[in-house]
Amino acid sequence: MGSGTWSTNVYxxxxxxxxxxxxxxxxxxxxxxxxxxxxxxxxHPSLDPKGLSTRESRDSDEHPTSLAVSVIFDVTGSMxxxxxxxxxxxxxxxxxxxxxxxxxHPQILxxxxxxxxxDRVPLQLGQFESDNRMDDDLGNILLEGGGGGQMTESYxxxxxxxxxxxxxxxxxxxxxxxxLFLIGDEMPYGKVKAREIRAVFxxxxxxxxxxxxxxxxxxxxFDVYFIVPAGAAHVGNTAVLGTxxxxxxxxxxxxxxxxxxxxxxxxxxxxxxxxIDLAAGLDDLADIGSDAGDAVxxxxxxxxxxxxxxxxxxxPLIDTAADAGANGTTRL
Numbered sequence: 001m002g003s004g005t006w007s008t009n010v011y012x013x014x015x016x017x018x019x020x021x022x023x024x025x026x027x028x029x030x031x032x033x034x035x036x037x038x039x040x041x042x043x044h045p046s047l048d049p050k051g052l053s054t055r056e057s058r059d060s061d062e063h064p065t066s067l068a069v070s071v072i073f074d075v076t077g078s079m080x081x082x083x084x085x086x087x088x089x090x091x092x093x094x095x096x097x098x099x100x101x102x103x104x105h106p107q108i109l110x111x112x113x114x115x116x117x118x119d120r121v122p123l124q125l126g127q128f129e130s131d132n133r134m135d136d137d138l139g140n141i142l143l144e145g146g147g148g149g150q151m152t153e154s155y156x157x158x159x160x161x162x163x164x165x166x167x168x169x170x171x172x173x174x175x176x177x178x179x180l181f182l183i184g185d186e187m188p189y190g191k192v193k194a195r196e197i198r199a200v201f202x203x204x205x206x207x208x209x210x211x212x213x214x215x216x217x218x219x220x221x222f223d224v225y226f227i228v229p230a231g232a233a234h235v236g237n238t239a240v241l242g243t244x245x246x247x248x249x250x251x252x253x254x255x256x257x258x259x260x261x262x263x264x265x266x267x268x269x270x271x272x273x274x275x276i277d278l279a280a281g282l283d284d285l286a287d288i289g290s291d292a293g294d295a296v297x298x299x300x301x302x303x304x305x306x307x308x309x310x311x312x313x314x315x316p317l318i319d320t321a322a323d324a325g326a327n328g329t330t331r332l
Contacts, residue, residue, distance in 0.1 A: 003060060003062055003063070003130060003131070004062075004129075004130055004131030004132070004133070005062070005130060005131055006094045006098065006130065006131055006132060006134075007131070007132060008091045008094070008095070010132045011090060011091055011132055011135060012091075014132070014135065025084070025087045025088075025135075025138075025139045026083070026084065026087070026139055026141065026143060027139065028044050028139065028140050028141075028142065029141060029142045029143040032142060033142070033143070033144075033145075038120065039120070041120040041121060041142060041144065042120070042121065042142075043121045043123075043124045043142055044124070044140035044141070044142065046126070046127075046136075046137065046140055047111070047112075047124040047125055047126055047137065047140055047141065047142075048124070049123050049124070049125050049161060049165075049200055049201050050200065050201065050202050051201075051202050052125065052161070052165050052201055052202075053165070054165055054166060054167045055109060055125060055126075055127060055128060055161075055165060055166050055167075056128065056166070056167045056168075057107045057109075057128040057166070057167070057168045057169060057170065057178065058128075058167075058169050059169045059173065062130075063105040063107070063130055064105070065104060065105050065170075065174070066105045066106075066107050066128075066130075066168075066169055066170055067103050067104075067105060067106050067107065067170050067176070067178060067179075067273075068107055068109070068128055068166070068168040068170055068171075068178030068179070068221075068222070069103075069106050069107065069108045069109070069178060069179045069180075069181075069265075069269065070108075070109045070111065070128075070162060070166075070178065070179070070180045070181065070222065071086070071108065071109070071110050071111070071181045071183070071265065072109075072110070072111040072112065072113060072125075072158045072162075072180070072181070072182055072183070073086070073111075073112055073113070073182070073183035073184065074112075074113055074114075074147075074153055074155070074182075074183065074184035074185065074186065075112045075113070075114060075141065075142070075143050075144055075145065076114050076115060076119070076144070076145065076146050076147030076153055076186075077145060077146075077147050079183075079184060079185060079232055080143040080144070080145045081231070081258070082183055082229065082258065082261070083110075083112065083138060083141055083143065084143075085258050085259055085261060086110075086138065086261060086262060087135065087138050087139065089259070089261065089262035089263075090134075090135060090138075090262065092262050092263055092266070092288065092290060093262035093263075093265060093266050094106075095288055096263065096266035096267070096270070096284060096285075096288065097266055097269065097270075099288075100270070100275075100276075100284045100288075101275060102266060102269055102270035102273055102275040102276065103269060103270075103273060103275075105130065106130070106269075107128040107129060107130050108128065108129060108130075108134050109125065109126050109127060109128045109129070109134075109137075110126045110134060110137050110138045110141070111123070111124055111125040111126060111141075111158060111161075112124040112141045112142075112143075113153055113154050113155055113157060113158050113182075113184070114144050114146055114147065114153065114154060115146060115147045115152075115153050115154050116154040116157060116193075116196040116199070116200060117154075118146060118147070119144055119146040119147065120144060120146070121142050121144050122154045122157060122196070122200060123154065123157045123158060123161065123200050124141050124142065125161055125165075126138070126140075147186075151186045151187055151234060151237070151239065151240065152186055152187045152188065152189050153184060153186045153187075153188070154188070154189060154196070155182055155184060155186075155187075155188040155189075156188045156189050156191070156192045156211045156214060157192060157196065157197075157200055158182065159188070159192070159211070159214045159215055159217075159218050159224075160192045160197060160201075160209070160214050161201070162180055162218050162221065162222060163214055163217035163218045163220075163221070164203075164217070165201070166221060168221055171220075171221050177219075177220075177221055177222050177223050178221060178222045178223075179222060179223050179225070179268070179269055179272065180218065180222035180223070180224045180225070181225050181226075181227060181265055181268075182224070182225070182226045182227070183226075183227045183229060183261065184226065184227075184228070184232070185228050185229075185232030185234040185235060185237070185240060186234055186240055187239065187240050187243045187244070188211050188243075188247075189211065190210065190211055191208040191209055191210050191211055192208065192209040192211065192214050193208050194206050194207055194208050194209075211247070212247065215247055223251070223272060224248060224251060225248070225251045225252075225253060225268060226244045226247075226248055226251065226252050226253070227253045227255055227261065227264065227265075228240070228241070228244075228252070228253070228254050228255065229255045229257075229258040229261055230255060230256050230257055230258050231258050235254075236254075241254070250302055250303055251303070253268070253299050253300065253303065254299060255295060255296075255299045256295045256298060256299070257292060257295035259292065260290075260292035260295040260296050260299075263285055263290055263292040263296050264292075264295075264296050264299055264300065267281040267282075267284075267285075267296055267300060268300065268303065270284075271300070271303065278297065278300055278301070281296075281300075282296065282297050
């Protein structure tokens, strides 16, 4: 995966066709959730992690310096509106990454998490793509809208997938980490449960993995961010924010405007790649006609002070109260 080039014209043509035919960008989810009994719901075959080997982000003649970017969002409860917003803003995301020169060869994977304790489809994972196939992956996500109502969802299963089922040329060839953005409003469970790994992936795993341990593995490959968008049920919840800040330090982003999520992701990458400072990024937003500047500037103000040419210090990984694992350290 990862061949081809993103085209806003292709994106626009697909959107026009859907509008003319009366179909949704999330046609798979709409058809499944309106016509099939809940107990029969399954992930689209292209996104089903059962039997997953590896999601690869690879260099090629076309993309000689690929950079892996994973965007995985909670689709429980009110959060299931997030992918619909993301889908409409893909041109802005690519416009900033490519036309403004933040990243020359991004390859983006979209995925979704639910709750493995009660949902039919607790994890969905696309491929790393450089072209409009990522729009297809996004549109194939089942927006289950479930969850258990206890302020925890299975983000740790997404971390497990990124740690043990991805292979990135940016990391393996050039020692550069990719980017992982989790978008949600709840806490992870304290450990990746072996029984859920077996059920979701089919992996032969028999010991639970503390969330801090799997996060330390992920951070060998990815800079990890957690975005809490406006409109989510638990925005501002101190327990949720405190848990993620113990795990990720400054890489927890509170966003006042859900519609600004793509711009926030793009500028975060631009800052991480030292392609811009925050002021230059906000100028870029204005240049493309985006009205997200105020929300993005507020969300990234603290983050930007620790990026760019400023030396990074290590941030301790502190387990949640439910974790049984030891603390560790890794850099941002």
